[in-house]
Amino acid sequence: GDSVTQMEGPVTLSEEAFLTINCTYTATGYPSLFWYVQYPGEGLQLLLKATKADDKGSNKGFEATYRKETTSFHLEKGSVQVSDSAVYFCALYSNYQLIWGAGTKLIIKP
Amino acid sequence: SAVISQKPSRDICQRGTSLTIQCQVDSQVTMMFWYRQQPGQSLTLIATANQGSEATYESGFVIDKFPISRPNLTFSTLTVSNMSPEDSSIYLCSVEDTQGNTEAFFGQGTRLTVV
Numbered sequence: 506g507d508s509v510t511q512m513e514g515p516v517t518l519s520e521e522a523f524l525t526i527n528c529t530y531t532a533t534g535y536p537s538l539f540w541y542v543q544y545p546g547e548g549l550q551l552l553l554k555a556t557k558a559d560d561k562g563s564n565k566g567f568e569a570t571y572r573k574e575t576t577s578f579h580l581e582k583g584s585v586q587v588s589d590s591a592v593y594f595c596a597l598y599s600n601y602q603l604i605w606g607a608g609t610k611l612i613i614k615p
Numbered sequence: 616s617a618v619i620s621q622k623p624s625r626d627i628c629q630r631g632t633s634l635t636i637q638c639q640v641d642s643q644v645t646m647m648f649w650y651r652q653q654p655g656q657s658l659t660l661i662a663t664a665n666q667g668s669e670a671t672y673e674s675g676f677v678i679d680k681f682p683i684s685r686p687n688l689t690f691s692t693l694t695v696s697n698m699s700p701e702d703s704s705i706y707l708c709s710v711e712d713t714q715g716n717t718e719a720f721f722g723q724g725t726r727l728t729v730v
Contacts, residue, residue, distance in 0.1 A: 537717050548621075548707060548721035549658075594657065598717045602648075607657045 507532040507599040511606035518585055519614055526580040526609045528595035536597040538571055538578040543592045543608075552593070587613045617642050621708050621722030628698055628729050635694045636725045638708030643688035648709040649681070652724070658707065664691045698729045
């Protein structure tokens with residue numbers, strides 16, 4: 506079945522460091538891909554998405570590109586802030602439901 | 616977009632009791648989803664609730680343990696029955712973008728602790 510694999514956390518970085526959180530997927534067809542973020546004590550919210558190959562989703566300085574050839578959707582940010590500390594989930598939409606990665610906890614130290 | 620109000624936001628319950636979680640959406644939606652997020656883990660879909668029909672449960676979840684109501688297009692409840700400490704988790708209500716963008720919107724979650 507369809508699945509999402511993302512890098513294990515926690516990922517700990519210093520403020521202003523470059524961030525990459527890897528996400529790869531297995532799916533039939535060309536699903537829409539998403540990154541969701543969960544800040545401490547809050548529900549999930551959509552961070553960015555891409556609906557077809559080579560699309561780049563971006564929001565709040567984060568970017569991810571839908572790579573069909575490598576079945577990947579890695580999340581990147583050039584300079585992280587303490588306020589980016591959260592859990593990040595990669596997901597794909599398949600058969601009328603979202604398939605979730607395990608989540609990656611990101612800790613940014615000042 | 617959709618705004619989802621979920622309550623209670625947290626509760627501490629005695630084992631053997633039941634808790635009903637409410638989910639209210641500010642617009643009419645066809646499907647509502649209930650997830651469980653165990654500590655430090657990803658989301659697991661419990662069931663999909665459609666108005667006017669029985670909920671569809673995922674493997675490993677049964678109606679007797681997690682009865683769901685969906686009386687109208689803006690409201691749903693999930694009951695966690697006969698609770699045990701293993702049911703301690705965050706429970707999330709979710710809906711999808713009604714315009715077909717497949718974006719999901721979530722309530723803030725209910726953090727349940729069973730003692």
